[in-house]
Amino acid sequence: MPSSLTYPGVYIEELPSAVRTITGVPTSITAFVGRAWKGPVGDPILIHSYSDYERVFGGLWQVSPMSYAVAHFFSNGGSVALIVRVTADATKATRAKFTLAAGTELEASSPGSWGNDLQLSVKKHDTDPKAFHLTVLDDPETKDDARKVGGSGAREEFLNVSVDDASPRYLVKVLAQQSKLVHVVDDDPAKVGGSAPAPADKVGAGTPGVDGSKLLDADILGTVSGAGIKALKKADLFNLLCLPPLTPDDDVDKATWAEAGTLCKDRRAVLLVDAPRGWDVGSAVTKVVADFNMTAKSYAALYFPRLRMADPLAENKLEDFAPCGVVAGVISRTDAERGVWKAPAGIEAALGGVFGFSVNGSPANLNDDDSGQINPVAVNALRSVPGIGAVVWGARTLDGRDVLASQWKYLPVRRLALYIEESLYRGTQWVVFEPNDEPLWSQIRLNVGAFMNGLFRQGAFQGTTPRDAYLVKCDKETTTQDDINRGVVNILVGFAPLKPAEFVVIKIQQLAGQTQA
Numbered sequence: 001m002p003s004s005l006t007y008p009g010v011y012i013e014e015l016p017s018a019v020r021t022i023t024g025v026p027t028s029i030t031a032f033v034g035r036a037w038k039g040p041v042g043d044p045i046l047i048h049s050y051s052d053y054e055r056v057f058g059g060l061w062q063v064s065p066m067s068y069a070v071a072h073f074f075s076n077g078g079s080v081a082l083i084v085r086v087t088a089d090a091t092k093a094t095r096a097k098f099t100l101a102a103g104t105e106l107e108a109s110s111p112g113s114w115g116n117d118l119q120l121s122v123k124k125h126d127t128d129p130k131a132f133h134l135t136v137l138d139d140p141e142t143k144d145d146a147r148k149v150g151g152s153g154a155r156e157e158f159l160n161v162s163v164d165d166a167s168p169r170y171l172v173k174v175l176a177q178q179s180k181l182v183h184v185v186d187d188d189p190a191k192v193g194g195s196a197p198a199p200a201d202k203v204g205a206g207t208p209g210v211d212g213s214k215l216l217d218a219d220i221l222g223t224v225s226g227a228g229i230k231a232l233k234k235a236d237l238f239n240l241l242c243l244p245p246l247t248p249d250d251d252v253d254k255a256t257w258a259e260a261g262t263l264c265k266d267r268r269a270v271l272l273v274d275a276p277r278g279w280d281v282g283s284a285v286t287k288v289v290a291d292f293n294m295t296a297k298s299y300a301a302l303y304f305p306r307l308r309m310a311d312p313l314a315e316n317k318l319e320d321f322a323p324c325g326v327v328a329g330v331i332s333r334t335d336a337e338r339g340v341w342k343a344p345a346g347i348e349a350a351l352g353g354v355f356g357f358s359v360n361g362s363p364a365n366l367n368d369d370d371s372g373q374i375n376p377v378a379v380n381a382l383r384s385v386p387g388i389g390a391v392v393w394g395a396r397t398l399d400g401r402d403v404l405a406s407q408w409k410y411l412p413v414r415r416l417a418l419y420i421e422e423s424l425y426r427g428t429q430w431v432v433f434e435p436n437d438e439p440l441w442s443q444i445r446l447n448v449g450a451f452m453n454g455l456f457r458q459g460a461f462q463g464t465t466p467r468d469a470y471l472v473k474c475d476k477e478t479t480t481q482d483d484i485n486r487g488v489v490n491i492l493v494g495f496a497p498l499k500p501a502e503f504v505v506i507k508i509q510q511l512a513g514q515t516q517a
Contacts, residue, residue, distance in 0.1 A: 018446060019446065019447065020447050021427075021447070021450070022423060022424065022427030022450070022451040023423070023426075024419065024455075025237060025422045025426060026237065027335045027340040027415065027419050028078070028239055028240060028335045029080045029082060029238045030073060030080070030081050030082065030239070030241070030328045030332065031044065031081070031083075032066050032070055032081060032082070032083050033084045033229050033231075034064065034065060034066025034069070034084075034244045034246075035061075035066055035086060035087070036057040036058060036064055036067060036083070037057060037059065037061040037064065037067070038056075038110050038114040038115075039085050039110055040056075041085050041087055042084070042226055042231050044084050044231055044232060044234055044235040045082070045085075046081075047082075047083060048080055048081075049074060050071055050075070053071075053074075053081070053083065055152065055154075057083060060313055062313050062314075063214070065244035065248060065322060066244045068244070068311075068321055069244040069322065069324055070083065070325060072321065072325035072329060073325040073326070073329040074329065075352055076325075076326050076329025076332075076351070077330065077352075078328060079332055079336070080332075082235055082238050084228070084229070084232060085110075086215060086220060086228055087111055087211075087212050088212045088214060089218065089223055090216065091212050093112050093210060094207075094209055095107040095109075095110070095111050095209050096116050096205040096207065096208055096209035098182070098203055098204070098205055098206060099203075099206045100134075100197035101163075101194065101195065101197035102194065103191040103192060103194060104171070104192050105184070106120070106175070106182045106184055106185065107182065107185045108181065109179065109180060109182060109183060111209060112209055112210075113209050113210055114138075114151070115205060115208075115209035116142070116204075116209055117138055117150055117151035118137070118139065118151070118204075118205065119137045119202055119204060120135065120136055120202075120204075121134075121137075122196075122197050122198070122200050124196070124199045125160065128160075128162065128196075129195055129196060130162050130163050130164045130167070131167070132196040133157070133161070134158045134161055136158075136179065137151075137153075138154040138155070139151045139153075156180070156181055158175070158178070163192050163194060163196055165189035165193065171184060172189075172192060214246065214247050214250070215246045215247065216246065217252065217253040220252065220256055221256055229241075229259070232263065232267070238269055239270065239418070240271075240272055240331060240332075241260060242324040243260055243271075244322055244324060244325070245274065248319075249277075251274070252274070254291050254293075257271070257273055258296075261295070261299055261300045262294070264296060264300065265296040268421055270299055270411070272300075272301060272303065272324045272327055272328055273292060273324075273398070274303065275302060275303065277306055277322075279360065280359050280360040283360075284304050284374045285373050285377055285379075288378065288398075297398035298397045298399035298408035298414055299397070299414070300397060301395075301397050301398065302380060302398055303327050303379075303382055303392070304379050304382065305357050305358055305364070305366070306320045306321060306322060306357065306359075307322075307351065307356075307357060308356035308357060308358055309321050310353070310355070320358040320361070326353070326354065327382075327392060330344050330350075330351065330392055339458060339459070339460060340419050341412050341415075341416045341459075341461075341498050343410065343411065344395060345380070345391070345392040346391065347385065347388050349392040350388070350389055350390065351382065351389075351391060354382075354390040355390075356384070357382060365383060365384050366393075370383075378396045378399070378401045379396075380394025380395065380396060381393040381394045395410055395411045395502075397409065397410070397414050410499050412500060413497040413498075416460060416495075416497055417495075420455075420493070424448060424491075424493065427447070427451065428444070428448070431444060436484050436487070436489050437484075441474045441479065444472075444489070448491065448493060452466075452472055453466055453470075461496050461498065462496035463496050468496065469495065469496050470494060470495045470496065471493065471494035471495070473491075473492040473493075474490070478490040
C-alpha cells in the first residue's frame with residue numbers, strides 16, 4: 001500500500017514479482033595445478049584461450065607437464081581454465097634482479113629464469129634530474145633449450161617516471177600499478193630516492209632468476225595455506241580438476257590424489273585422474289583399488305592409458321602424455337554441444353591430436369577384451385576404434401565398480417547432480433532471512449520448479465512428463481513447526497537421471513517358413 005493516502009483518486013504501486021530466475025552455473029571450468037615457465041605463484045588465474053596461457057604463463061616448457069595439458073585442453077574444445085602455478089619448496093625459484101642506480105633495484109614480476117630474458121633501457125629526462133624514461137622488453141631473441149623460443153616480445157614503456165616519492169609519476173607506484181614485467185624490490189623512498197639512473201641502452205639481470213627444483217607431491221598439496229591445490233579455495237568456481245604429472249617422468253602420488261578428491265567433494269567438482277605410466281591392463285584391474293582408494297570416489301574419474309602425441313618442442317616427435325588435459329577438453333566440448341547430462345564418451349568423444357596410445361611405456365592400443373576387463377573396475381578406456389579414431393570409451397566414476405552398485409556409478413549422473421546442486425545453492429540465496437511460511441514456500445516451488453522444468457525440456461532427465469522427470473517439494477510436510485522454530489526451511493528436489501547405454505545388445509533371429517496370419 002502507498003505510504004499515505006491523502007487525496008481522493010487512483011494510486012499506482014509496483015509490486016515485487018515472485019519470480020527469481022535461477023541461472024545454471026558453468027559446467028566445465030577446468031583447474032590445472034602445476035609448474036609453469038612464468039606467471040603469478042599461488043593465485044588462481046582465469047584464462048580463456050591458450051594465447052592467454054602463453055601471455056601470462058609463458059607457453060610450452062619441456063619440464064612442465066601442465067603446460068602441455070593446458071594446450072591439449074584448449075585444442076580439444078576447452079573454453080575456460082583456472083591456472084595455479086606452483087614452485088618447489090626444496091630449491092625455491094627466485095626472481096631476476098636489475099640495478100638501475102644505487103638503491104634503486106627492480107626485479108621480475110614472478111620467479112623463474114624467464115626474467116633473465118628481460119632487457120631494460122633508460123633515457124634521460126630533458127629537464128628533471130630525478131625523472132627518466134624506462135623501457136622494459138621481454139627479449140624475443142633469447143633462446144632456451146627447454147622452450148626453443150625466447151621471451152614473449154612484450155614491451156612496456158614508462159615515460160617521465162621519477163625517483164621522487166612526491167611525484168605523481170613515482171617509479172614505485174607506476175610499476176606496481178602498470179607493469180606486468182617488473183616492480184621495485186624495496187619501496188622505501190629513502191632507498192629509491194636520489195638521482196635518476198644513468199642512461200643505458202641495455203640493462204640485463206644483475207642477479208639471474210632460477211626456476212628451482214622439480215616439484216614434489218608436497219608442493220602440489222601446499223605446505224602452507226593458500227599454496228598448491230589449497231589455492232583453489234580462493235576461486236569462486238571450478239568444475240573439473242587436473243593434476244598433471246609432477247615431471248615428465250614422475251607421477252602424482254596416491255595420497256595427493258586422495259586429498260584432491262576431498263577438495264573436489266567440498267567444491268562440487270570432479271577430479272580427472274591419470275593412470276600411472278607403468279600400468280598395463282593387468283595392473284589396471286588389480287591395482288586400481290589399492291592405488292586410488294580415496295573416500296571421495298564418486299567425485300573422481302580415472303582414465304587409462306597414456307597418449308602418444310606430437311611434442312612441438314622436440315621437432316614434433318611422438319611423446320607420451322597424461323590424458324587429463326585432452327579428456328577435460330572433450331568434456332568441455334560435450335557439455336557445449338550436448339549438455340552436462342551426456343556422457344563424455346563414445347564416437348563423438350574424439351581425442352584431437354592423438355596418434356596412438358602408450359601402455360607401460362610401449363605403443364599399444366586397447367581392444368574389446370581389454371576394455372571388458374577394466375570397465376567393470378571403473379577404469380575408463382582411451383582407445384582407437386576402427387573407422388572412427390581415438391576416442392574416450394568409458395564414462396564411470398571411481399565409485400563405478402560393478403561390485404559397489406553405487407548410485408553415482410556414471411560420470412554424467414554425478415556431474416548433472418553437481419550442476420543442479422551448485423545452481424540451486426547460488427540461486428536460492430535470496431531465501432535466507434525471508435519469513436518462513438507458505439508464501440515463501442510457494443515462491444521456492446515456483447522458482448526451483450521453473451529451473452528443473454527448463455532442464456527437463458532440454459532432455460536432461462528420464463520421463464515423458466515433468467511428473468515423471470523431477471520433483472520439487474517445499475511445504476508443511478518438508479518443513480515442520482519444529483524446523484520453523486529452528487529457522488530451517490527444507491526443500492526436497494529429486495530428478496530421474498539419464499544413464500548412458502554402455503552395452504548395446506542386438507538380438508537376431510531367423511524367420512523361416514512363417515506365414516502371415
